[in-house]
Amino acid sequence: QQPVQSPQAVILREGEDAVINCSSSKALYSVHWYRQKHGEAPVFLMILLKGGEQKGHEKISASFNEKKQQSSLYLTASQLSYSGTYFCGTLISSGSARQLTFGSGTQLTVLP
Amino acid sequence: NAGVTQTPKFQVLKTGQSMTLQCAQDMNHNSMYWYRQDPGMGLRLIYYSASEGTTDKGEVPNGYNVSRLNKREFSLRLESAAPSQTSVYFCASSEGYRGGNNQPQHFGDGTRLSIL
Numbered sequence: 001q002q003p004v005q006s007p008q009a010v011i012l013r014e015g016e017d018a019v020i021n022c023s024s025s026k027a028l029y030s031v032h033w034y035r036q037k038h039g040e041a042p043v044f045l046m047i048l049l050k051g052g053e054q055k056g057h058e059k060i061s062a063s064f065n066e067k068k069q070q071s072s073l074y075l076t077a078s079q080l081s082y083s084g085t086y087f088c089g090t091l092i093s094s095g096s097a098r099q100l101t102f103g104s105g106t107q108l109t110v111l112p
Numbered sequence: 113n114a115g116v117t118q119t120p121k122f123q124v125l126k127t128g129q130s131m132t133l134q135c136a137q138d139m140n141h142n143s144m145y146w147y148r149q150d151p152g153m154g155l156r157l158i159y160y161s162a163s164e165g166t167t168d169k170g171e172v173p174n175g176y177n178v179s180r181l182n183k184r185e186f187s188l189r190l191e192s193a194a195p196s197q198t199s200v201y202f203c204a205s206s207e208g209y210r211g212g213n214n215q216p217q218h219f220g221d222g223t224r225l226s227i228l
Contacts, residue, residue, distance in 0.1 A: 002154070030214050041116075041202060041219035042155070049214070087154055091214065099145075099170060100217070102154040 001026050003090045005103035012078050012110050020073040020106045022088030031064055031071035032089040032100060035082075042087060045073075075108070083110045114138055116220035118203050124226045125193045133188040133223050135203030142208040144186035145170075145217065146178060148199040155202065161186055163208075193227045200224050 003024045010018050022031060030049050034042040048064035048071055059076045075082055085107045089100035119134045137144065142163045147155040157170030159178040167178050175197060177189045186205075190197060204217040 032216070034217075041221050044216035044218070047214060047216065089155075099157055099160060101171070102156070104152055104154040 001092075002101055003088055003103040005086075005088055005106050007106060008104075009107040010109070012108070014080060014110055014112055015077050018075045018078060018108060020075075020086050020088075020108070022071045022073070022090070022103055024069045024090050024092070026069065026090075026092040028064075028066070028069050028071075029091040031062075032091075033062055033071075033073055034087045034089065034102075035084045036087065036105075037084040045086075078108075078110045080110050080112065083108055116203055116205055116218050118201075118220035118223050120223060121221065122224045124228065125190075126228055127194060129193050130189065130191050131193065132190075133201055133203075133225075134185070135187065135220060136185045137203075137205040137218070138184065139205060139207075139218065140183070141205035141218070142183070143206045143215075144180065145204040145206075146176075146186070146188045147202045147204065148172065148197075149202060149222075150199050158188065158201075195227050198225060198227045 003022050006021045012018055032047050033045040036042040048062055050066045062073045064071045085105040087102050087105045089102045116137045145160045146158040149155050156172050158172055158176050159170055161167045161180040164183045179187045201223045203220045206215040206217045
């Protein structure tokens with residue numbers, strides 16, 4: 001089951017904050033976040049394990065709400081370099097052959 | 113340190129032709145993956161190899177075959193290309209499968225494939 005990301009797109013001015021959400025209808029084991037710049041490969045940002053653990057990467061942090069099966073990515077004081085498409089990938093709790101299922105992405109544009 | 117290397121970077125095929133996409137990683141990773149990326153669809157898993165000698169179907173395996181040649185190399189073959197297979201193909205690798213596949217995946221630069 002593909003996770004649902006929201007919003008689909010967001011436009012910011014440099015220095016503004018943004019939140020990207022990733023929701024699943026299944027019980028989640030973990031959530032992975034990746035960023036992809038146009039024409040490039042996706043790049044790993046962080047992994048969130050169930051338990052509400054919060055992680056950080058530069059001024060980008062994320063949380064995992066196990067009860068809601070939702071993860072949120074927080075971009076603080078955004079920089080031009082944050083522009084790109086952000087994907088969440090989810091691992092569900094059941095089954096041994098777990099593989100990441102990616103959302104359709106959130107396109108973030110940071111303007112000067 | 114090259115990471116994950118994919119060849120070719122671009123390819124145009126005619127319907128019905130066959131071709132193999134190559135992928136190699138130099139990080140001594142156990143697990144390797146093939147994804148396709150279409151506009152608005154995110155990344156969809158075609159096949160994966162949890163460890164050398166094993167391969168399994170992902171979400172969209174129809175029309176594809178894979179070979180895990182050795183620990184470093186994982187190839188994807190289109191036997192009879194169709195226009196619906198026009199996409200960007202990414203190969204990825206991760207350290208291992210134990211623990212529920214909870215390691216970062218490292219992606220190659222992709223192969224842009226057009227089928228006419």
